[in-house]
Amino acid sequence: MTDEAADYSARVWDHFRAPRNAGVFPAGTAGVFTGRAGSAHHGRAVEWTLRLDGSGRVAECRYRVYGCPATIALCSLTSEAVWDMSRGEAAAYSVVGLAEELGLPAEKRAAALVVEDALRAALTGYNGG
Amino acid sequence: MNDKIIYLDYAATTPVDPRVAEKMAGCLTCEGMFANPASAHAPGRAARGMVERARAQVAKLVNAEPVEIIFTSGATESDNLAIKGVAHFYRDKGRHIITSRIEHKAVLDTCKQLEHEGFEITRLKPDQDGLIRPEMVRQSLRPDSVLVSIMHVNNEIGTVNDIAAIGSITREHGVFFHVDAAQSAGKIPIDLKALDVDLMSFSGHKVYGPKGIGALYVCRTPRVHLDPLIHGGGHESGLRSGTLATHQIVGMGEAYHLACEHLTEEMPRISALRVQLWQALHAAIPQALLNGHPTQRVCGILSVSFPGIEGESLLFSCQGLAVSSGSACTSADREPSFVLRALGRDDQLAGASIRFSLGRFTTAGEVDAAVRIVSEEYRRLRELAPAL
Numbered sequence: 001m002t003d004e005a006a007d008y009s010a011r012v013w014d015h016f017r018a019p020r021n022a023g024v025f026p027a028g029t030a031g032v033f034t035g036r037a038g039s040a041h042h043g044r045a046v047e048w049t050l051r052l053d054g055s056g057r058v059a060e061c062r063y064r065v066y067g068c069p070a071t072i073a074l075c076s077l078t079s080e081a082v083w084d085m086s087r088g089e090a091a092a093y094s095v096v097g098l099a100e101e102l103g104l105p106a107e108k109r110a111a112a113l114v115v116e117d118a119l120r121a122a123l124t125g126y127n128g129g
Numbered sequence: 130m131n132d133k134i135i136y137l138d139y140a141a142t143t144p145v146d147p148r149v150a151e152k153m154a155g156c157l158t159c160e161g162m163f164a165n166p167a168s169a170h171a172p173g174r175a176a177r178g179m180v181e182r183a184r185a186q187v188a189k190l191v192n193a194e195p196v197e198i199i200f201t202s203g204a205t206e207s208d209n210l211a212i213k214g215v216a217h218f219y220r221d222k223g224r225h226i227i228t229s230r231i232e233h234k235a236v237l238d239t240c241k242q243l244e245h246e247g248f249e250i251t252r253l254k255p256d257q258d259g260l261i262r263p264e265m266v267r268q269s270l271r272p273d274s275v276l277v278s279i280m281h282v283n284n285e286i287g288t289v290n291d292i293a294a295i296g297s298i299t300r301e302h303g304v305f306f307h308v309d310a311a312q313s314a315g316k317i318p319i320d321l322k323a324l325d326v327d328l329m330s331f332s333g334h335k336v337y338g339p340k341g342i343g344a345l346y347v348c349r350t351p352r353v354h355l356d357p358l359i360h361g362g363g364h365e366s367g368l369r370s371g372t373l374a375t376h377q378i379v380g381m382g383e384a385y386h387l388a389c390e391h392l393t394e395e396m397p398r399i400s401a402l403r404v405q406l407w408q409a410l411h412a413a414i415p416q417a418l419l420n421g422h423p424t425q426r427v428c429g430i431l432s433v434s435f436p437g438i439e440g441e442s443l444l445f446s447c448q449g450l451a452v453s454s455g456s457a458c459t460s461a462d463r464e465p466s467f468v469l470r471a472l473g474r475d476d477q478l479a480g481a482s483i484r485f486s487l488g489r490f491t492t493a494g495e496v497d498a499a500v501r502i503v504s505e506e507y508r509r510l511r512e513l514a515p516a517l
Contacts, residue, residue, distance in 0.1 A: 016445065022513055040477050040517040047515040064515035066439040072513065100345065 012102055015073035020080055023062050025049055031059075035121025044071045044126060046118040056087040063118075069113040070104050077102075086127040091123045111124055135495045135502075136451045139335075139488030140312060140430050142282055145380065146337035146489070153339060155409020156376035166373045167364065176375045187331065189317040190385040192311075193346050199365045201376050203313035205235040205342035206358070207330035208278075210345055210369065211307040212239045214355030215276045215328070216248055219305075223273035229253040229261045231468040232280050235330075236309055240278070248308050253279075253350030257301055258422035259286045259472050263294035270298070276305045281313035281329075285484055286421030286469040287430025289317065296325030305353060308516045311335055311343075316396070316427050321346060327353045333377065337489060338384030342377035395489060400428040405456040407431055413504035420469055420482065429487040434469065437517060438510040440480035446506035453484045 008016070009031035025032050031051050038045040044067030053059040061083055065075045074095055081098070082090040136144075145153075156162040156179065164172035166180045181195065188195040201207045216226060228240050230252045240250045251269045253261050261279050270277075277299050282289050292308050299306040307328040310319065317335035321329065326348070333342040347353055347368070351501055361370040410433060420432035435443060444454045454466070465479035474482070484497065 015405070019513065036515065040437075041475075043476070043480070045517060047513055065512060066437075066514040066517060067439050069445050071217075126335060 001023070007105070008073070009103055011077075012070060012073040012104070015076035016069040019065075019072055021062055021076065021077040021083075022064065022079075024049060024064065025062055033122045033125035035118050035123065035125065037117035037121060038067070038068055043067065044111055045070065046075060046115050046116050048118050048122040050082075050090075050122045052087065058082050058085050058087070058090050065115075067111060067114070068108070070099070070108040071115065073102075074099060074112055074115045078119065082119065087123055091120055093119070095119070133449060134451050135499055137485045137487060137495070137499055138451045139491070140287075140484065141453055142334045142340065142487035143337045143488055144490065145334075145339055146384060146387055149338055149383045151436065151489050153376045153380040156379050162375055162379070164174060164373055164375075167362075169335055179375055179379050182375055183207075183378045186382035186386040186389070187191060187344050188477065190314060190389045191321050191346065192323070192330075193279075193321040194349065196366075197321075197346050197349050197469050199345045199347055199368050200373065201343045201345055202341055203334075204309065204330045204332035205343075206231075206369075207332075207343045207345040208233070208235040208307075208309055208354060209239050210358050211328040211347075212236065212276065212278055213243065213358060214368070215305050215307070215353065216246075216354035216403050218354045219275050223271075223275035224248045225251065225271050225277045226278065227251045227253065227266060227269050227274060228278045229280070230260065230471045231255050231283055231285070232278065233284055233309055233311065236280070249273075255288075255471055257473055258425070259283055259468070260422055260425065261295070263298055264293055264431060267298045268294050270302050270304060272302045274302070276307060278307040278309070280309040280311075280321075282317065282427045282430070283421070283468065284312050284430075285466060286432040286465065286472070287312075287426040287486075288421040289313070289425050289427055292326060293324055299327075300325035312430070313427060315385065315392065316429060318392065321348075327351075332382060333381035336381075336388050337385045339377050339380040342374065342381045342403040344381065350362050375436060391489070397489050398427050399489075399491065402403040402491055402493060402496050403429060403485075404432050405493065406485060406487070406500065407433070409497070409500040410503065412505050413500060418474075418478065420472060420474070429485075429491075431485045432469070432482060433451050433485070434474055434478040434482040435507055436478060436481070437514060438481050438507060439477075440465070440482065442510055443481055443483065443503075443506060446510065447483075447502050449502050452499075453486070454480075454482060 036047040047064045051060040065076045094113040095116040137406040162176045164176045166177040185195045237368040305327045329346040334340040418434040469479035
Protein backbone atom coordinates (compact mmCIF):
# COMPACT_ATOMS: atom_id res chain seq x y z
CA MET A 1 0.00 0.00 0.00
CA THR A 2 3.00 2.32 0.27
CA ASP A 3 2.63 3.90 -3.16
CA GLU A 4 -1.07 4.54 -2.81
CA ALA A 5 -0.63 5.91 0.68
CA ALA A 6 1.65 8.49 -0.92
CA ASP A 7 -1.48 9.98 -2.51
CA TYR A 8 -2.19 11.52 0.88
CA SER A 9 -0.11 13.80 3.09
CA ALA A 10 1.24 12.53 6.40
CA ARG A 11 -1.39 14.60 8.24
CA VAL A 12 -4.27 13.08 6.27
CA TRP A 13 -2.79 9.64 6.69
CA ASP A 14 -2.43 10.12 10.45
CA HIS A 15 -6.07 11.19 10.90
CA PHE A 16 -7.28 8.35 8.66
CA ARG A 17 -5.36 5.76 10.66
CA ALA A 18 -6.29 7.24 14.06
CA PRO A 19 -9.42 9.37 13.71
CA ARG A 20 -10.00 11.71 16.67
CA ASN A 21 -13.39 12.16 18.36
CA ALA A 22 -15.12 9.44 16.34
CA GLY A 23 -18.26 7.81 17.71
CA VAL A 24 -21.54 8.88 19.26
CA PHE A 25 -22.67 10.28 22.58
CA PRO A 26 -24.18 7.96 25.16
CA ALA A 27 -27.92 7.62 24.74
CA GLY A 28 -29.83 10.31 26.57
CA THR A 29 -27.06 12.94 26.45
CA ALA A 30 -28.73 16.34 26.66
CA GLY A 31 -28.19 19.18 24.17
CA VAL A 32 -27.13 16.97 21.29
CA PHE A 33 -27.91 17.83 17.68
CA THR A 34 -27.49 15.46 14.78
CA GLY A 35 -26.99 16.10 11.07
CA ARG A 36 -26.32 13.76 8.21
CA ALA A 37 -25.31 13.99 4.55
CA GLY A 38 -24.32 11.66 1.73
CA SER A 39 -25.12 8.00 1.23
CA ALA A 40 -23.33 4.71 0.78
CA HIS A 41 -24.64 4.66 -2.76
CA HIS A 42 -22.68 7.82 -3.50
CA GLY A 43 -19.56 6.51 -1.78
CA ARG A 44 -19.60 8.57 1.41
CA ALA A 45 -21.94 9.25 4.30
CA VAL A 46 -21.28 11.41 7.37
CA GLU A 47 -23.27 11.86 10.55
CA TRP A 48 -22.31 14.56 13.05
CA THR A 49 -23.56 14.80 16.60
CA LEU A 50 -22.75 18.04 18.38
CA ARG A 51 -23.34 18.92 22.00
CA LEU A 52 -23.85 22.63 22.36
CA ASP A 53 -23.67 24.36 25.70
CA GLY A 54 -26.10 26.99 26.96
CA SER A 55 -24.31 29.76 25.09
CA GLY A 56 -24.41 27.86 21.85
CA ARG A 57 -20.77 26.85 21.78
CA VAL A 58 -19.69 23.43 20.52
CA ALA A 59 -18.91 21.82 23.85
CA GLU A 60 -18.23 18.40 22.30
CA CYS A 61 -18.57 16.80 18.90
CA ARG A 62 -18.68 13.29 17.54
CA TYR A 63 -19.13 11.83 14.08
CA ARG A 64 -19.58 8.59 12.23
CA VAL A 65 -18.26 8.26 8.73
CA TYR A 66 -18.38 5.91 5.79
CA GLY A 67 -16.03 6.85 3.00
CA CYS A 68 -12.56 7.04 1.56
CA PRO A 69 -9.50 7.92 3.67
CA ALA A 70 -9.91 11.60 2.78
CA THR A 71 -13.48 11.66 4.09
CA ILE A 72 -12.44 10.03 7.35
CA ALA A 73 -9.48 12.36 7.82
CA LEU A 74 -11.60 15.44 7.05
CA CYS A 75 -14.12 14.42 9.73
CA SER A 76 -11.35 13.95 12.26
CA LEU A 77 -9.65 17.27 11.49
CA THR A 78 -12.96 19.14 11.37
CA SER A 79 -13.93 17.75 14.78
CA GLU A 80 -10.77 19.27 16.23
CA ALA A 81 -11.32 22.56 14.44
CA VAL A 82 -14.95 23.21 15.43
CA TRP A 83 -14.58 22.08 19.02
CA ASP A 84 -15.29 25.12 21.21
CA MET A 85 -16.42 27.28 18.27
CA SER A 86 -19.60 29.28 18.53
CA ARG A 87 -22.50 28.01 16.49
CA GLY A 88 -21.96 30.79 13.95
CA GLU A 89 -18.25 30.09 13.63
CA ALA A 90 -18.85 26.37 13.20
CA ALA A 91 -21.52 27.00 10.55
CA ALA A 92 -19.09 29.20 8.65
CA TYR A 93 -16.22 26.73 8.90
CA SER A 94 -15.05 25.71 5.43
CA VAL A 95 -14.19 22.03 5.14
CA VAL A 96 -13.55 22.70 1.47
CA GLY A 97 -10.88 25.18 2.55
CA LEU A 98 -9.42 22.51 4.84
CA ALA A 99 -9.30 20.06 1.93
CA GLU A 100 -7.40 22.61 -0.14
CA GLU A 101 -5.01 23.30 2.72
CA LEU A 102 -4.34 19.56 2.98
CA GLY A 103 -3.61 19.37 -0.73
CA LEU A 104 -6.24 16.73 -1.39
CA PRO A 105 -6.65 15.89 -5.06
CA ALA A 106 -9.50 17.67 -6.82
CA GLU A 107 -11.60 14.52 -7.08
CA LYS A 108 -11.59 14.29 -3.29
CA ARG A 109 -13.08 17.77 -2.78
CA ALA A 110 -16.58 16.26 -2.96
CA ALA A 111 -15.76 14.55 0.32
CA ALA A 112 -15.30 17.97 1.92
CA LEU A 113 -18.75 19.06 0.75
CA VAL A 114 -20.39 16.02 2.34
CA VAL A 115 -18.56 16.59 5.66
CA GLU A 116 -19.55 20.27 5.56
CA ASP A 117 -23.19 19.58 4.65
CA ALA A 118 -23.57 17.13 7.52
CA LEU A 119 -22.01 19.59 9.97
CA ARG A 120 -24.34 22.40 8.90
CA ALA A 121 -27.31 20.05 9.05
CA ALA A 122 -26.45 19.32 12.70
CA LEU A 123 -26.10 23.02 13.50
CA THR A 124 -29.47 23.90 11.98
CA GLY A 125 -31.07 21.74 14.67
CA TYR A 126 -30.00 24.27 17.30
CA ASN A 127 -32.36 27.20 17.73
CA GLY A 128 -30.70 29.04 20.58
CA GLY A 129 -29.96 28.20 24.19
CA MET B 130 10.77 -7.99 -0.98
CA ASN B 131 9.96 -6.10 2.19
CA ASP B 132 9.67 -8.68 4.99
CA LYS B 133 6.93 -6.69 6.67
CA ILE B 134 4.60 -6.87 3.69
CA ILE B 135 2.60 -10.01 2.98
CA TYR B 136 2.48 -10.35 -0.77
CA LEU B 137 -0.82 -11.82 -1.94
CA ASP B 138 -0.96 -10.27 -5.39
CA TYR B 139 0.47 -13.06 -7.53
CA ALA B 140 -2.23 -12.50 -10.16
CA ALA B 141 -0.83 -9.01 -10.75
CA THR B 142 2.69 -10.28 -11.06
CA THR B 143 4.99 -12.85 -9.54
CA PRO B 144 8.53 -12.49 -8.30
CA VAL B 145 11.07 -13.96 -10.68
CA ASP B 146 12.05 -17.40 -9.45
CA PRO B 147 15.76 -17.29 -8.47
CA ARG B 148 16.43 -20.21 -10.84
CA VAL B 149 14.94 -18.13 -13.66
CA ALA B 150 16.98 -15.06 -12.74
CA GLU B 151 20.14 -17.15 -12.83
CA LYS B 152 19.41 -18.37 -16.36
CA MET B 153 18.62 -14.85 -17.50
CA ALA B 154 21.84 -13.45 -16.10
CA GLY B 155 23.71 -15.92 -18.28
CA CYS B 156 22.44 -14.17 -21.40
CA LEU B 157 23.56 -10.63 -20.72
CA THR B 158 27.29 -10.19 -20.41
CA CYS B 159 30.42 -10.98 -22.41
CA GLU B 160 30.78 -14.40 -20.86
CA GLY B 161 27.18 -15.30 -21.63
CA MET B 162 24.76 -15.72 -24.52
CA PHE B 163 24.51 -12.02 -25.31
CA ALA B 164 24.78 -12.25 -29.09
CA ASN B 165 21.97 -11.45 -31.49
CA PRO B 166 20.12 -14.72 -32.10
CA ALA B 167 19.67 -13.69 -35.75
CA SER B 168 23.43 -13.51 -36.32
CA ALA B 169 25.01 -16.31 -38.32
CA HIS B 170 28.24 -16.48 -36.30
CA ALA B 171 28.84 -18.97 -33.52
CA PRO B 172 27.77 -16.77 -30.58
CA GLY B 173 24.63 -15.84 -32.50
CA ARG B 174 23.86 -19.48 -33.25
CA ALA B 175 24.39 -20.32 -29.59
CA ALA B 176 21.93 -17.61 -28.56
CA ARG B 177 19.53 -18.90 -31.19
CA GLY B 178 19.82 -22.33 -29.63
CA MET B 179 18.86 -20.89 -26.25
CA VAL B 180 15.85 -19.15 -27.79
CA GLU B 181 14.69 -22.37 -29.46
CA ARG B 182 15.16 -24.29 -26.25
CA ALA B 183 12.95 -21.74 -24.48
CA ARG B 184 10.36 -21.98 -27.23
CA ALA B 185 10.25 -25.74 -26.71
CA GLN B 186 9.89 -25.26 -22.95
CA VAL B 187 6.92 -22.93 -23.40
CA ALA B 188 5.36 -25.29 -25.94
CA LYS B 189 5.80 -28.27 -23.62
CA LEU B 190 3.82 -26.73 -20.77
CA VAL B 191 0.75 -26.42 -23.00
CA ASN B 192 1.40 -29.42 -25.27
CA ALA B 193 1.93 -27.42 -28.44
CA GLU B 194 4.59 -27.63 -31.15
CA PRO B 195 7.51 -25.21 -30.67
CA VAL B 196 6.87 -23.78 -34.14
CA GLU B 197 3.43 -22.70 -32.92
CA ILE B 198 4.89 -20.38 -30.24
CA ILE B 199 5.58 -16.74 -31.18
CA PHE B 200 7.39 -14.59 -28.65
CA THR B 201 5.94 -11.13 -27.95
CA SER B 202 6.44 -8.40 -25.36
CA GLY B 203 3.73 -9.80 -23.12
CA ALA B 204 0.16 -11.06 -22.98
CA THR B 205 -1.22 -7.63 -23.93
CA GLU B 206 0.69 -7.69 -27.20
CA SER B 207 -0.29 -11.33 -27.71
CA ASP B 208 -3.96 -10.41 -27.32
CA ASN B 209 -3.54 -7.53 -29.75
CA LEU B 210 -1.72 -9.69 -32.28
CA ALA B 211 -4.30 -12.47 -32.07
CA ILE B 212 -7.41 -10.31 -32.29
CA LYS B 213 -6.28 -7.61 -34.69
CA GLY B 214 -4.25 -10.16 -36.63
CA VAL B 215 -7.27 -12.36 -37.36
CA ALA B 216 -9.67 -9.45 -37.82
CA HIS B 217 -7.44 -7.74 -40.38
CA PHE B 218 -6.37 -10.87 -42.25
CA TYR B 219 -9.89 -12.25 -42.56
CA ARG B 220 -11.75 -8.95 -42.90
CA ASP B 221 -13.33 -10.12 -46.15
CA LYS B 222 -14.65 -13.25 -44.46
CA GLY B 223 -16.58 -11.44 -41.74
CA ARG B 224 -16.53 -8.51 -39.36
CA HIS B 225 -18.25 -9.88 -36.29
CA ILE B 226 -16.26 -10.68 -33.14
CA ILE B 227 -17.57 -12.22 -29.94
CA THR B 228 -15.97 -11.63 -26.56
CA SER B 229 -17.17 -11.14 -22.97
CA ARG B 230 -17.70 -8.14 -20.74
CA ILE B 231 -15.16 -9.37 -18.20
CA GLU B 232 -12.13 -9.91 -20.40
CA HIS B 233 -8.87 -8.21 -19.54
CA LYS B 234 -8.60 -4.66 -20.87
CA ALA B 235 -6.04 -5.93 -23.38
CA VAL B 236 -8.90 -7.74 -25.11
CA LEU B 237 -11.68 -5.23 -24.42
CA ASP B 238 -9.74 -2.21 -25.61
CA THR B 239 -8.47 -4.07 -28.67
CA CYS B 240 -12.05 -4.96 -29.58
CA LYS B 241 -13.08 -1.35 -29.01
CA GLN B 242 -10.40 -0.26 -31.46
CA LEU B 243 -11.70 -2.72 -34.04
CA GLU B 244 -15.19 -1.36 -33.46
CA HIS B 245 -13.86 2.05 -34.50
CA GLU B 246 -12.56 0.38 -37.65
CA GLY B 247 -16.02 -0.94 -38.53
CA PHE B 248 -16.09 -4.36 -36.86
CA GLU B 249 -19.12 -5.40 -34.83
CA ILE B 250 -18.44 -6.67 -31.32
CA THR B 251 -20.76 -8.83 -29.21
CA ARG B 252 -19.82 -8.67 -25.52
CA LEU B 253 -21.32 -11.59 -23.63
CA LYS B 254 -22.58 -10.98 -20.11
CA PRO B 255 -21.30 -13.61 -17.68
CA ASP B 256 -23.70 -15.52 -15.48
CA GLN B 257 -23.86 -14.71 -11.77
CA ASP B 258 -20.91 -17.01 -11.11
CA GLY B 259 -18.75 -15.10 -13.56
CA LEU B 260 -18.73 -17.81 -16.21
CA ILE B 261 -19.26 -17.58 -19.95
CA ARG B 262 -21.35 -20.63 -20.73
CA PRO B 263 -20.63 -22.38 -24.05
CA GLU B 264 -24.28 -22.03 -25.05
CA MET B 265 -23.97 -18.25 -24.75
CA VAL B 266 -21.27 -18.40 -27.39
CA ARG B 267 -23.29 -20.69 -29.65
CA GLN B 268 -26.31 -18.42 -29.49
CA SER B 269 -24.30 -15.33 -30.38
CA LEU B 270 -22.60 -16.79 -33.47
CA ARG B 271 -23.61 -15.26 -36.83
CA PRO B 272 -22.75 -16.11 -40.41
CA ASP B 273 -20.28 -13.20 -40.44
CA SER B 274 -18.61 -14.14 -37.12
CA VAL B 275 -14.88 -14.47 -37.60
CA LEU B 276 -13.44 -14.69 -34.08
CA VAL B 277 -14.41 -15.57 -30.52
CA SER B 278 -12.10 -14.33 -27.74
CA ILE B 279 -12.80 -15.68 -24.26
CA MET B 280 -10.36 -15.80 -21.38
CA HIS B 281 -9.48 -19.11 -19.72
CA VAL B 282 -9.30 -17.78 -16.15
CA ASN B 283 -10.68 -14.42 -15.11
CA ASN B 284 -7.95 -12.27 -13.60
CA GLU B 285 -10.15 -10.71 -10.91
CA ILE B 286 -12.34 -13.53 -9.69
CA GLY B 287 -10.45 -16.62 -10.79
CA THR B 288 -13.33 -18.46 -12.45
CA VAL B 289 -12.38 -20.99 -15.13
CA ASN B 290 -14.27 -21.03 -18.42
CA ASP B 291 -14.88 -24.30 -20.24
CA ILE B 292 -12.66 -23.56 -23.22
CA ALA B 293 -12.90 -27.15 -24.44
CA ALA B 294 -16.65 -26.86 -24.94
CA ILE B 295 -16.44 -23.34 -26.38
CA GLY B 296 -13.73 -24.50 -28.78
CA SER B 297 -15.86 -27.38 -30.01
CA ILE B 298 -18.60 -24.91 -30.91
CA THR B 299 -16.33 -22.43 -32.68
CA ARG B 300 -14.55 -25.19 -34.62
CA GLU B 301 -17.91 -26.66 -35.66
CA HIS B 302 -18.88 -23.25 -37.06
CA GLY B 303 -15.54 -22.46 -38.66
CA VAL B 304 -14.90 -19.47 -36.40
CA PHE B 305 -11.46 -18.80 -34.91
CA PHE B 306 -11.11 -19.10 -31.13
CA HIS B 307 -8.63 -17.01 -29.15
CA VAL B 308 -8.03 -17.65 -25.43
CA ASP B 309 -6.23 -15.30 -23.08
CA ALA B 310 -4.40 -17.75 -20.82
CA ALA B 311 -2.33 -15.20 -18.89
CA GLN B 312 -3.86 -16.37 -15.60
CA SER B 313 -4.10 -20.08 -16.35
CA ALA B 314 -0.79 -21.14 -17.87
CA GLY B 315 1.23 -22.84 -15.18
CA LYS B 316 -1.79 -22.92 -12.85
CA ILE B 317 -4.06 -25.35 -14.73
CA PRO B 318 -3.02 -28.17 -17.07
CA ILE B 319 -3.48 -27.06 -20.68
CA ASP B 320 -3.35 -29.54 -23.56
CA LEU B 321 -3.57 -27.62 -26.82
CA LYS B 322 -3.47 -30.80 -28.88
CA ALA B 323 -6.75 -31.82 -27.25
CA LEU B 324 -8.37 -28.38 -27.43
CA ASP B 325 -10.02 -26.68 -30.41
CA VAL B 326 -8.21 -23.45 -29.67
CA ASP B 327 -6.62 -21.49 -32.53
CA LEU B 328 -4.80 -18.78 -30.61
CA MET B 329 -3.69 -18.55 -26.99
CA SER B 330 -1.94 -15.70 -25.17
CA PHE B 331 0.70 -16.25 -22.50
CA SER B 332 2.58 -14.05 -20.06
CA GLY B 333 6.05 -14.52 -18.61
CA HIS B 334 5.68 -12.54 -15.40
CA LYS B 335 2.57 -14.32 -14.12
CA VAL B 336 4.53 -17.57 -13.99
CA TYR B 337 7.66 -16.47 -12.05
CA GLY B 338 9.34 -15.25 -15.22
CA PRO B 339 10.37 -11.72 -16.17
CA LYS B 340 8.12 -8.86 -17.23
CA GLY B 341 8.32 -7.69 -20.83
CA ILE B 342 7.98 -11.11 -22.42
CA GLY B 343 5.01 -13.17 -23.49
CA ALA B 344 4.00 -15.53 -26.23
CA LEU B 345 1.19 -16.31 -28.60
CA TYR B 346 0.25 -19.82 -29.64
CA VAL B 347 -0.76 -19.85 -33.29
CA CYS B 348 -2.28 -23.15 -34.34
CA ARG B 349 -0.73 -24.75 -37.43
CA THR B 350 -3.40 -27.38 -38.03
CA PRO B 351 -5.84 -26.01 -38.94
CA ARG B 352 -3.72 -23.09 -40.02
CA VAL B 353 -4.43 -19.59 -38.71
CA HIS B 354 -3.12 -16.57 -40.61
CA LEU B 355 -2.47 -13.26 -38.92
CA ASP B 356 -1.66 -9.78 -40.10
CA PRO B 357 1.37 -8.74 -38.02
CA LEU B 358 1.29 -5.63 -35.85
CA ILE B 359 5.01 -4.92 -36.05
CA HIS B 360 7.07 -4.95 -39.25
CA GLY B 361 10.81 -4.84 -39.70
CA GLY B 362 12.97 -7.89 -40.15
CA GLY B 363 10.47 -10.71 -40.35
CA HIS B 364 11.39 -12.31 -37.03
CA GLU B 365 9.11 -14.93 -35.48
CA SER B 366 7.85 -16.26 -38.82
CA GLY B 367 7.09 -12.72 -39.93
CA LEU B 368 4.53 -12.27 -37.18
CA ARG B 369 6.58 -10.21 -34.75
CA SER B 370 9.60 -8.34 -36.00
CA GLY B 371 12.28 -7.08 -33.65
CA THR B 372 15.54 -8.44 -32.26
CA LEU B 373 14.75 -11.35 -29.99
CA ALA B 374 15.39 -10.52 -26.32
CA THR B 375 17.36 -13.64 -25.49
CA HIS B 376 17.48 -13.08 -21.73
CA GLN B 377 13.72 -12.45 -21.52
CA ILE B 378 12.90 -15.42 -23.71
CA VAL B 379 15.26 -17.72 -21.82
CA GLY B 380 13.69 -16.48 -18.57
CA MET B 381 10.21 -17.25 -19.79
CA GLY B 382 11.32 -20.64 -21.04
CA GLU B 383 12.87 -21.55 -17.70
CA ALA B 384 9.81 -20.25 -15.84
CA TYR B 385 7.52 -22.42 -17.95
CA HIS B 386 9.86 -25.37 -17.52
CA LEU B 387 9.65 -24.96 -13.72
CA ALA B 388 5.87 -24.56 -13.91
CA CYS B 389 5.72 -27.80 -15.85
CA GLU B 390 7.77 -29.55 -13.17
CA HIS B 391 5.86 -28.12 -10.19
CA LEU B 392 2.28 -27.92 -11.49
CA THR B 393 0.94 -31.13 -10.01
CA GLU B 394 2.45 -30.38 -6.61
CA GLU B 395 1.66 -26.62 -6.55
CA MET B 396 -1.98 -26.79 -7.58
CA PRO B 397 -3.30 -28.70 -4.54
CA ARG B 398 -1.01 -26.85 -2.13
CA ILE B 399 -2.09 -23.39 -3.28
CA SER B 400 -5.69 -24.50 -3.58
CA ALA B 401 -5.65 -25.64 0.05
CA LEU B 402 -4.25 -22.26 1.13
CA ARG B 403 -7.01 -20.47 -0.80
CA VAL B 404 -9.65 -22.61 0.91
CA GLN B 405 -8.03 -21.88 4.29
CA LEU B 406 -8.08 -18.16 3.49
CA TRP B 407 -11.75 -18.09 2.53
CA GLN B 408 -12.91 -20.26 5.44
CA ALA B 409 -11.04 -18.16 8.00
CA LEU B 410 -12.17 -14.87 6.45
CA HIS B 411 -15.77 -16.00 6.32
CA ALA B 412 -15.61 -17.17 9.93
CA ALA B 413 -14.21 -13.80 11.03
CA ILE B 414 -16.52 -11.74 8.79
CA PRO B 415 -19.70 -13.72 8.12
CA GLN B 416 -21.05 -10.88 5.93
CA ALA B 417 -18.18 -11.33 3.44
CA LEU B 418 -19.23 -12.48 -0.01
CA LEU B 419 -17.28 -14.74 -2.33
CA ASN B 420 -17.16 -13.52 -5.92
CA GLY B 421 -17.24 -16.06 -8.72
CA HIS B 422 -18.07 -19.71 -8.97
CA PRO B 423 -17.46 -21.58 -5.68
CA THR B 424 -15.57 -24.49 -7.24
CA GLN B 425 -14.90 -23.85 -10.94
CA ARG B 426 -11.92 -21.63 -10.18
CA VAL B 427 -8.17 -21.44 -10.43
CA CYS B 428 -6.16 -22.50 -7.39
CA GLY B 429 -4.69 -19.15 -6.37
CA ILE B 430 -7.31 -16.40 -6.81
CA LEU B 431 -9.91 -15.42 -4.21
CA SER B 432 -12.12 -12.37 -4.67
CA VAL B 433 -14.19 -11.22 -1.71
CA SER B 434 -16.63 -8.31 -1.29
CA PHE B 435 -17.16 -6.68 2.10
CA PRO B 436 -20.57 -5.11 2.76
CA GLY B 437 -20.87 -1.84 4.67
CA ILE B 438 -17.39 -0.40 4.22
CA GLU B 439 -15.75 1.74 1.58
CA GLY B 440 -13.27 0.06 -0.73
CA GLU B 441 -10.40 2.53 -0.79
CA SER B 442 -10.40 2.82 2.99
CA LEU B 443 -10.32 -0.94 3.33
CA LEU B 444 -7.43 -1.25 0.92
CA PHE B 445 -5.46 1.58 2.51
CA SER B 446 -6.14 0.21 5.98
CA CYS B 447 -4.59 -3.14 5.17
CA GLN B 448 -1.10 -1.69 5.12
CA GLY B 449 0.69 -4.91 5.85
CA LEU B 450 -0.85 -6.56 2.83
CA ALA B 451 -0.08 -6.31 -0.85
CA VAL B 452 -3.42 -7.20 -2.41
CA SER B 453 -5.49 -5.78 -5.23
CA SER B 454 -8.86 -4.09 -5.24
CA GLY B 455 -9.39 -5.21 -8.82
CA SER B 456 -7.32 -5.68 -11.90
CA ALA B 457 -3.92 -4.15 -11.24
CA CYS B 458 -4.04 -2.50 -14.63
CA THR B 459 -7.20 -0.60 -13.77
CA SER B 460 -6.85 0.04 -10.04
CA ALA B 461 -5.31 3.47 -10.67
CA ASP B 462 -8.64 4.92 -11.74
CA ARG B 463 -10.33 3.66 -8.53
CA GLU B 464 -13.59 2.96 -10.31
CA PRO B 465 -15.62 0.05 -8.98
CA SER B 466 -14.49 -3.10 -10.71
CA PHE B 467 -16.26 -3.52 -14.06
CA VAL B 468 -15.91 -7.28 -13.64
CA LEU B 469 -17.78 -7.33 -10.33
CA ARG B 470 -20.36 -4.87 -11.70
CA ALA B 471 -20.93 -7.26 -14.61
CA LEU B 472 -21.59 -10.02 -12.06
CA GLY B 473 -24.37 -7.93 -10.56
CA ARG B 474 -22.54 -6.54 -7.52
CA ASP B 475 -23.62 -2.96 -6.71
CA ASP B 476 -21.11 -0.10 -6.62
CA GLN B 477 -20.49 -0.42 -2.88
CA LEU B 478 -19.76 -4.14 -3.02
CA ALA B 479 -17.81 -3.88 -6.24
CA GLY B 480 -15.73 -1.09 -4.69
CA ALA B 481 -15.21 -2.84 -1.35
CA SER B 482 -13.65 -5.96 -2.73
CA ILE B 483 -10.25 -7.50 -2.37
CA ARG B 484 -8.57 -9.88 -4.74
CA PHE B 485 -6.18 -12.11 -2.85
CA SER B 486 -3.92 -14.10 -5.13
CA LEU B 487 -1.65 -16.76 -3.74
CA GLY B 488 1.38 -18.34 -5.29
CA ARG B 489 4.51 -20.41 -5.10
CA PHE B 490 5.97 -18.64 -2.08
CA THR B 491 2.77 -18.15 -0.04
CA THR B 492 2.72 -19.79 3.38
CA ALA B 493 -0.07 -20.80 5.76
CA GLY B 494 1.30 -18.28 8.27
CA GLU B 495 0.90 -15.48 5.72
CA VAL B 496 -2.68 -16.53 5.10
CA ASP B 497 -3.43 -16.42 8.84
CA ALA B 498 -1.84 -12.99 9.15
CA ALA B 499 -3.82 -11.69 6.17
CA VAL B 500 -7.08 -12.84 7.75
CA ARG B 501 -6.14 -11.12 11.00
CA ILE B 502 -5.30 -7.83 9.28
CA VAL B 503 -8.40 -7.74 7.09
CA SER B 504 -10.83 -8.71 9.84
CA GLU B 505 -9.40 -6.16 12.30
CA GLU B 506 -9.55 -3.36 9.76
CA TYR B 507 -13.03 -4.40 8.65
CA ARG B 508 -14.26 -4.14 12.23
CA ARG B 509 -12.57 -0.76 12.69
CA LEU B 510 -14.20 0.71 9.59
CA ARG B 511 -17.59 -0.77 10.42
CA GLU B 512 -17.46 0.76 13.90
CA LEU B 513 -16.61 4.11 12.35
CA ALA B 514 -19.54 4.03 9.91
CA PRO B 515 -23.06 5.31 10.56
CA ALA B 516 -26.08 3.11 9.94
CA LEU B 517 -26.26 2.81 6.16
